[in-house]
Amino acid sequence: MSHTPSTSAPIKPRTPAGVMELLPPDQIAFQRLLDTIRRNFERFGFLPVETPVMELSEVLLTKSGGETERQVYFVQSTGALEKADSGRPELALRFDLTVPLARYVAEHEHELAFPFRRYQMQRVYRGERQQRGRFREFYQCDIDVIGKDSLSVRFDAEMPAVIHAVFSEMAIGKFTIQLNNRKLMRGFFEAQGVSDPEQQALVLREVDKLDKRGEEHVRDTLTGEGFGLPTATVAAILDFVKVRSTSHADAMARLDALGDGDGNDALREGVAELREVLELVRALGVPENHYALNFSIARGLDYYTGTVYETILDAYPQIGSICSGGRYENLASHYTKSKLPGVGISIGLTRLFWQLREAGVIDVADSTVQAMVALMDADGLPDALDIARRLRAGGINTEVQMEPRKLGKQFQYASRAGIRFVVLAGEDEQARGVVAVKDLKREEQFEVARDQLASTLKVELEQSRALEGR
Amino acid sequence: MSHTPSTSAPIKPRTPAGVMELLPPDQIAFQRLLDTIRRNFERFGFLPVETPVMELSEVLLTKSGGETERQVYFVQSTGALEKADSGRPELALRFDLTVPLARYVAEHEHELAFPFRRYQMQRVYRGERQQRGRFREFYQCDIDVIGKDSLSVRFDAEMPAVIHAVFSEMAIGKFTIQLNNRKLMRGFFEAQGVSDPEQQALVLREVDKLDKRGEEHVRDTLTGEGFGLPTATVAAILDFVKVRSTSHADAMARLDALGDGDGNDALREGVAELREVLELVRALGVPENHYALNFSIARGLDYYTGTVYETILDAYPQIGSICSGGRYENLASHYTKSKLPGVGISIGLTRLFWQLREAGVIDVADSTVQAMVALMDADGLPDALDIARRLRAGGINTEVQMEPRKLGKQFQYASRAGIRFVVLAGEDEQARGVVAVKDLKREEQFEVARDQLASTLKVELEQSRALEGR
CATH class of the missing domain: 3.30.930.10 (Bira Bifunctional Protein; Domain 2)
Structure with a gap:
């Protein structure tokens, strides 16, 4: 090929x-x-x-003709194309x-x-x-x-x-994991007299526009002709979906406030599940300012059946959820x-x-390349390769300048490539069993014995990593 | 979706x-x-x-109609399929x-x-x-x-x-990196009077059958009707392609034996390149029993132009080259x-x-999961999760048994999953601020203070890794 x-x-x-x-x-x-x-x-x-x-289309597209299939890419070998079979191709991505x-x-x-x-x-x-x-x-x-x-x-x-x-x-940056529960939601809507799942979905779609259109617009739509919900019901729904807990205790209080469901099994189960999940989330050591209830989260109504999650970057809510599921x-x-x-x-x-x-x-x-061995002249290559071998054996990702160039060019290359250490071994250094190291990050130069080069750079890299909290 | x-x-x-x-x-x-x-x-x-x-077919398939295209998978969205455009699909894998x-x-x-x-x-x-x-x-x-x-x-x-x-x-297992050089090859064949690149390719294809068909068959074919090469030429070719060096010095001697090319530029250049490459391979610290000349290696004649590589597992030559290039x-x-x-x-x-x-x-x-926290009873879950949190914070990949099961079942699960450490904290251990650890690999059990659990397992894992040379 x-x-x-x-x-x-x-x-x-x-x-x-x-x-x-x-x-x-x-x-x-x-x-x-x-x-x-x-x-x-x-x-x-x-x-x-x-x-x-690639999956078999028959296996991948169990629900044919839907929105899913319109976005699917099909795969065909040349042979299949030539046959110009008019059916659905055998393979899909x-x-x-x-x-x-x-x-x-x-x-x-x-x-x-x-x-x-x-x-x-x-x-x-x-x-x-x-x-x-x-x-x-x-x-x-x-x-x-x-x-x-x-x-x-x-x-x-x-x-x-x-x-x-x-x-x-x-x-x-700071993020918040928002939780809700589909059973709790369903139970709440049923208690409000919105029992039809399809109507629940339509109401939720309107509620989703709260941020963009404002509360008044959403209230008007839900009480208006299409939905025709009573004003009190709409008020209760809007109060409900605006719930955001501010601490673990607040989340528990919000769940307590929903009561035991008054015979509404879905609501009762949803509350119990969320309560257990939140207690264990805390036991797992997630700080309480990193999770919250958000009763407006629905996510794929026909798929999720219990807990649902979304994750918001506090400083960039407009990015939307960066991690979701249920x-x-x-x-x-x-x-x-x-x-x-x-x-x-x-x-x-x-x-x-x-x-x-x-x-x-x-x-x-930082580049994946941590060190570059500079080349002073062509004859120095075997020595440069030996230095590189020691560095690599010591776990330092190392590139060697294989062709002699002006030293300035070599430094420029390392700097542009984001390589931190440039290692040089001129005749003088060779004679003394040392190498010169230029740390382009700290902008300082030092000498180190050849057999301690790798371990020295390793310590430097680990210190930086610790300082930067990585 | x-x-x-x-x-x-x-x-x-x-x-x-x-x-x-x-x-x-x-x-x-x-x-x-x-x-x-x-x-x-x-x-x-x-x-x-x-x-x-996915690449654009026009970009990927610059050489259309060849063997390449017959093996290509084309990609089409549903929309493109519906249009039933008879041309080549826009995208290909x-x-x-x-x-x-x-x-x-x-x-x-x-x-x-x-x-x-x-x-x-x-x-x-x-x-x-x-x-x-x-x-x-x-x-x-x-x-x-x-x-x-x-x-x-x-x-x-x-x-x-x-x-x-x-x-x-x-x-x-032990492997050998075999090297050859296309220029050297071309020069050698030219010196033998086989100057046409296409004929060289055909001869090499026959030579490739040495192992399968035996020397006699190949010799007969090359001296026979189709090729009609002189017996001496065929003998020289067979001697050449059988070259395998046994050490660095032997490789150099084999190159020396080819001389300076006698005005054959390709041969001279090929020899000089291989010589330089071998010297630097040695300088890079590759042990000499890990590389060798093999003058039969050709690889994609129309693509490679100089050094070519193949890598053979010494104990499994039938696997063929495990890493090739040029x-x-x-x-x-x-x-x-x-x-x-x-x-x-x-x-x-x-x-x-x-x-x-x-x-x-x-x-x-070994499994990626290194430790499993067993669950003695349902009430113990928050404590088990806290132990897991400490282990994970200490860099140990940890799974928790979230549902109480018979302890025997939990051990069986860990054993089958290849998890090495099972951590238990019963009431007695909790009271004493320790946990019990069962090492399923060494088949031994020990107790360790809670706050030293992660560091202790880390040391154990690193020792095993060091012992196994990883």
Whole structure:
């Protein structure tokens, strides 16, 4: 599959619309975020899974003809294209990680231990309308716990703890994990006489416009012709969805205020679940200023059935939720008769990275290259390579200048590339068994014995890391 | 994009043919290989790049109608499918990482520092004929150094050093990096009167059958009707391609034996390049029993122009090359008029993993989960979560049993999952401020103070890692 030079005019090198491709400094920053997420997912005992990007259309698109399918990318080999079969192509790209998880768990049901805790961090594909900040290829970073037959609500408490660990380490500013419960919501609406799930969904869609349109507009709509809800009901709904707790005690008080449901089972169960989840979130060490009740959170009404989560960056609420998810009743009903309830969260990292960069929250990362061995003259190369070998053996990521250039150019290169240490060994240093090190970050120079070079730089790097709280 | 439960018969959950999907223990082992490769690529100063899986067909398939295009997967959104446009679809999946690299470097030429050192570890797609051990989706792990206008042959010496670092750390057995040089080869064949590049290719293809068909068969073919080469020429060719050096000194002697080319520039240059590369490979600390000349290595004749590499597992030669590459003259002639010479290597990790597993070379990896906090009774959960919080804060990957089960079941779960430490805190331990730890690997139990739990397990894990040479 090599390519031979052509003599024709060059083809303009470019990527398709709607994909994010980064230059190395940004790719390093992105990779650090991926690593942070993975490290914390593993810290909480989640196991890695990767699935193929292509799934069988028949398996992927169990619900055909819907909005989902309109955004799906289909895949065809040349052979299939030539046959010009008019049917739906056999293969399609995954559009999320949830359907592949359902397929995976159902397929390997008898080889997995339940509750099955998996993380998956891969790209997904959606034929989104072209728009700034919307991507057709993007990373999702998901965790889910899947139970067989049942899964205690206690697992719902782990999600905020993972979210807290991930975003604390990302150091992108103060965030709040907002919780709600679909049962509580349903019970509340039923108590208000809004019992039809479809009507609940429509009311919630209106309520979602509170921030944009203002309270008066929403109240007018809900009491108006289309909905025709009584004024008192609308007032109660608006009071309810505006609930945001300000502390753990306040959250508990808000739940107490809802009472025991007065025979309304959904409300009673929702309150009990949220209470248990909040107590365990606290036991898991999540600081109370990092979580709150938010009774306006609904998320995919037909999918989530219990706890639901959203995560807001306090200083950038306009970014929206940076990590969301919830509890669902049955993961894989399309593929198995086993009941597989679960709870999970998802981070859309490509969009989040783009938003954080736009907001100026992401610093330029240090290069992955930590040291560069400069080359004084061509004859010095074997010695420079030996120095590099020692550095690498000592765990320092090292590049060597393989071709002699003016020293000024070499320093300029290191500086532009974000490489921190430049190592030099001229004849004088060689004779004395030392090397000269220029620390471009601290703007200072020092000499160190050859056999202590790697350990010295290692200490310097670890000190900086500790100082910067990483 | 959620999915609602259906009442119809379940769809059989399965993946398309030709993809590799792993259960978590194998996925952990696979991830460890990816991590090892990445760590070593970074150690040698290569920078990360990721490109979109979809490229514009026009950009990807600069050479249309060839074998390449027959294996390409095209991508179409539903909208494009509906239009039933009979032309070539606009998007296609990458089939390697070299063409995307060429496109990337040409596109970002003015934003990159040259020599540009990049690594890329992503999946690629080929519509391979269905066959055991052949994959349609597989990881490639590539490094390349790209120069602008020129790139010293010295960079060719870095590749064996990276290969040596990667596979030493992988600990999959003794391997040999075999080197050859296309110029030397071309010069030799010219000296034998086989000057036509196409004839050289045909001769090499026959020579490639030495192992399978035996020397006599190859000799008969080359002296026979189709080729009609003189017996002496064939003898010289067979002697040449059988060259394998046994030490650094032997390699140098073999090169000396080829002389200065007698006015044959290609031979002279090839010998000089190989000599310089071998000297620098040694300076980079690659042990001499890990590299050798092999004059039969050709690899993609129309693409590589200088040094070429293959890597063989000494105990499993039948696996073939586990890491290959070489020097090329011009990376991106389709996209830019700039001359961009480079050198690179590639590891096809999916196939390699499959082969190593088949050969029994890959051990079952330890789980990513290092500790499990057992649950004695439901009331103990907040305490168990607090113990887990301390463990995680101390860098130990920890799972908590969230639901009370018989202790025997909990131990069984940990054991099956490959979790090493089970932590218990009954009333007695709680009263004394300690926890009990069962080390399932060493089959021993000990008590440790709560506030020293994480640091104690960390030390145990690091000692094991040191003992196992990881």
